[in-house]
Amino acid sequence: MRIFAIAEDNGELKCPSCLWRVSRLYVIAKDEKEARKLYEEEGAGLCADCLVDMMVEEKYEIVVPEK
Numbered sequence: 531m532r533i534f535a536i537a538e539d540n541g542e543l544k545c546p547s548c549l550w551r552v553s554r555l556y557v558i559a560k561d562e563k564e565a566r567k568l569y570e571e572e573g574a575g576l577c578a579d580c581l582v583d584m585m586v587e588e589k590y591e592i593v594v595p596e597k
Contacts, residue, residue, distance in 0.1 A: 534565035545577035
């Protein structure tokens, strides 16, 4: 899974968690196509602040792939 940024042409999105207006929302998905689908069909996506809060609360671990 990766984090993908979703941006709209008008630059005004609303985070469904905190309701702030932001220029980008972030979606965790397997690829960009799935991220866009989750955003468009399910309203998935969080602002950067809410995404980090969720990752801390849920005890996410970041694994850096070896090159």
